[in-house]
Amino acid sequence: MTPLAGYLLVAALLFSIGLAGALTRRNAILVLIGIELMLNAANLNLIAFWRYGPHPELLTGMIFAIFSIAVAAAEAAVGLGLVIQIHRHAKTTDLDQMNRMKG
Amino acid sequence: MSLVFYILAALTIAGALAAVLLKNTVHCALALTVAFAGLAFLFLNLDAQFAGFAQIMVYIGAVAILVVFAILLTKNSETPKDGVFSHTWLVGLLVAAAVFAMLSWAILQSVSRLPQAMPAPTVTVLQIGEALIGRYALPLEIVAVLLTVALIGAVIVAMHEKEGIQ
Amino acid sequence: MINEFDQIFVLLQHWLVSFLPAAVQPPASVLVSVTAIVCIFPALFALTTVFERKGLARIQNRIGPNRVGPFGLLQPIADGIKSLTKEDIVPLSADAAVHFLAPIVLVVAVFMGFAVLPMGRKMVLADMDTGLLFYFAMGASTELSVFMAGWSSRNKYSLLGAMRAVAQMISYEVILLLSSVTVVMMAGSLSLTKIVEAQNHYSGGLPHWYIFTPWGLAGFVMYAIAATAETNRSPFDLPEGESELVAGYHTEYSGFKFALFFLGEYLAMFSISGMGATLFLGGWSAPLASLCWVPSWIWFFSKLMLSIFVFIWLRGSLPRLRQDQLMNFAWKFVLPMCLLNLLVAGLWRFLGDGWLRWVACSAILLVAYAAMGLGEMHRKQRGPRSYRYAE
Numbered sequence: 153m154t155p156l157a158g159y160l161l162v163a164a165l166l167f168s169i170g171l172a173g174a175l176t177r178r179n180a181i182l183v184l185i186g187i188e189l190m191l192n193a194a195n196l197n198l199i200a201f202w203r204y205g206p207h208p209e210l211l212t213g214m215i216f217a218i219f220s221i222a223v224a225a226a227e228a229a230v231g232l233g234l235v236i237q238i239h240r241h242a243k244t245t246d247l248d249q250m251n252r253m254k255g
Numbered sequence: 256m257s258l259v260f261y262i263l264a265a266l267t268i269a270g271a272l273a274a275v276l277l278k279n280t281v282h283c284a285l286a287l288t289v290a291f292a293g294l295a296f297l298f299l300n301l302d303a304q305f306a307g308f309a310q311i312m313v314y315i316g317a318v319a320i321l322v323v324f325a326i327l328l329t330k331n332s333e334t335p336k337d338g339v340f341s342h343t344w345l346v347g348l349l350v351a352a353a354v355f356a357m358l359s360w361a362i363l364q365s366v367s368r369l370p371q372a373m374p375a376p377t378v379t380v381l382q383i384g385e386a387l388i389g390r391y392a393l394p395l396e397i398v399a400v401l402l403t404v405a406l407i408g409a410v411i412v413a414m415h416e417k418e419g420i421q
Numbered sequence: 422m423i424n425e426f427d428q429i430f431v432l433l434q435h436w437l438v439s440f441l442p443a444a445v446q447p448p449a450s451v452l453v454s455v456t457a458i459v460c461i462f463p464a465l466f467a468l469t470t471v472f473e474r475k476g477l478a479r480i481q482n483r484i485g486p487n488r489v490g491p492f493g494l495l496q497p498i499a500d501g502i503k504s505l506t507k508e509d510i511v512p513l514s515a516d517a518a519v520h521f522l523a524p525i526v527l528v529v530a531v532f533m534g535f536a537v538l539p540m541g542r543k544m545v546l547a548d549m550d551t552g553l554l555f556y557f558a559m560g561a562s563t564e565l566s567v568f569m570a571g572w573s574s575r576n577k578y579s580l581l582g583a584m585r586a587v588a589q590m591i592s593y594e595v596i597l598l599l600s601s602v603t604v605v606m607m608a609g610s611l612s613l614t615k616i617v618e619a620q621n622h623y624s625g626g627l628p629h630w631y632i633f634t635p636w637g638l639a640g641f642v643m644y645a646i647a648a649t650a651e652t653n654r655s656p657f658d659l660p661e662g663e664s665e666l667v668a669g670y671h672t673e674y675s676g677f678k679f680a681l682f683f684l685g686e687y688l689a690m691f692s693i694s695g696m697g698a699t700l701f702l703g704g705w706s707a708p709l710a711s712l713c714w715v716p717s718w719i720w721f722f723s724k725l726m727l728s729i730f731v732f733i734w735l736r737g738s739l740p741r742l743r744q745d746q747l748m749n750f751a752w753k754f755v756l757p758m759c760l761l762n763l764l765v766a767g768l769w770r771f772l773g774d775g776w777l778r779w780v781a782c783s784a785i786l787l788v789a790y791a792a793m794g795l796g797e798m799h800r801k802q803r804g805p806r807s808y809r810y811a812e
Contacts, residue, residue, distance in 0.1 A: 156369050160362045162264045168355035173275030175347025176340050203301045208376035211386045217306050226405030228318045232325040233413035239329040308554040316561025380611050
């Protein structure tokens with residue numbers, strides 16, 4: 153098993169753990185935590201392929217990962233703002249109770 | 256496959272598992288921080304110092320704090336009384352397991368075709384700067400606009416609505 | 422001029438390590454440097470506590486500790502014995518694991534910041550290409566420990582203090598970063614050794630420190646304000662104001678853990694002063710070309726102690742800022758000035774040498790400062806006091 157395969161397996165495991173968290177937890181914030189884990193797994197994939205792929209001097213993987221970190225932070229901010237506003241309206245963040253389209 | 260890699264991978268996976276399995280939401284956020292730290296060390300192990308330190312600064316220094324503030328502002332800091340998993344938890348778990356099975360099959364099938372160990376690239380911050388301003392100038396500007404939009408959007412979404420006109 | 426006295430610590434390290442076989446020598450030399458840092462800075466912390474108490478006392482027209490040792494200089498030993506032998510009280514409803522880990526995370530993150538400071542010529546523990554980024558990454562990690570301490574105590578006052586402290590720290594972290602980015606722009610590197618070397622030139626006996634330029638002076642003032650706020654020092658110490666919040670986020674800590682928080686706060690002060698000295702005051706370089714024979718580490722530590730003295734002076738003289746005044750100040754005044762400073766630094770580079778750039782840059786900064794200051798003043802309605810109640 154090459155080093156690259158090891159990193160890719162860790163990234164795949166992180167991704168599935170994040171996916172499981174996003175799909176099974178009730179609290180909206182924990183779903184966002186799962187999403188952040190998935191984004192981080194993708195970043196690990198990018199950096200691993202940058203390191204072990206051809207032409208690492210082009211820095212494509214590293215720059216992609218840096219942009220991905222920035223975008224993920226922005227998305228976490230907006231998502232958490234939404235969760236806070238939903239809590240103000242519905243007084244709960246329990247996703248099982250938010251099963252109606254009407255507010 | 257060095258010992259350092261195994262230890263860091265174990266730390267990251269343990270943090271991620273704790274983040275989705277623990278009952279107390281704040282504990283989940285702190286376990287997420289451990290997972291972020293493990294990932295930052297994995298980046299350092301891959302000779303991507305800039306990405307590793309940026310990961311610490313952005314994720315641990317900002318996103319983790321954001322998550323924790325959101326938990327406190329939505330009064331989730333106590334352990335919930337009824338269950339923490341939704342009633343469709345089995346389906347979610349099966350989907351995640353299927354995704355992992357598919358991804359790991361794809362990786363293990365292609366191990367022989369993946370590149371073997373390569374020499375470490377020497378990347379200086381100067382090269383990253385030149386790449387950002389030169390080749391990746393357009394994505395840089397777009398990310399700047401996106402961050403501004405996200406900043407304004409997050410403030411507007413989370414703002415208190417004024418009650419009537421004073 | 423590099424004489425032996427300047428490099429005495431490096432030579433000492435090489436001599437100590439030469440007793441070991443060659444394979445073990447690199448990790449051993451790192452270990453020697455780490456031991457030196459772990460011994461010197463806590464010793465400096467002990468000295469600073471007594472200086473602070475004496476200094477504050479003199480500013481407040483009293484004497485300060487004078488019983489233990491000559492002029493109270495052995496007071497830290499008494500304080501150390503007290504905090505080590507006090508009972509370690511953990512509240513029954515506190516979250517034990519997080520409560521235990523919070524001071525440890527703080528002290529570890531703060532000690533890591535010392536690894537990149539160049540304390541003398543060739544005296545850096547880790548000469549990294551991304552040294553400044555590493556330092557700010559470690560600084561960002563300290564905020565989480567503040568939150569952990571406040572939340573795990575299950576105490577409303579602690580939580581309130583922790584939230585205020587974290588909000589203050591993240592606001593001023595942005596300003597800290599932006600004022601350092603100006604220096605990085607002009608020096609052309611994130612590596613702290615290169616930043617010091619860029620300032621180590623003299624023209625006509627006067628050094629090329631960045632503080633002697635208009636954008637450098639503005640940047641240094643903003644860095645100093647942000648440093649005072651980051652380390653929760655007066656006048657920004659509402660999170661730990663004794664009269665408002667008991668002791669803020671470290672209310673429920675006693676004994677050794679409280680001593681660790683105290684140590685962490687003072688070490689953060691040292692490391693941020695060291696970084697300010699490196700970025701703006703020329704690090705280990707001497708103020709006049711004729712004084713280069715004095716060892717470089719003496720200059721670095723004098724600049725550090727001078728900054729600590731200014732911190733103590735500020736604590737004794739200025740009243741505390743309220744939380745909303747603090748945040749308004751950061752986001753509405755200092756941050757726009759920081760962005761303008763970036764522009765002015767760029768203008769400095771492109772106007773070329775000569776008197777024009779001095780006049781232009783200083784004029785822009787002073788006009789902006791006056792305009793924004795007047796703008797903020799006019800916003801205050803000076804009428805009868807109005808109250809706003811919390812929801």
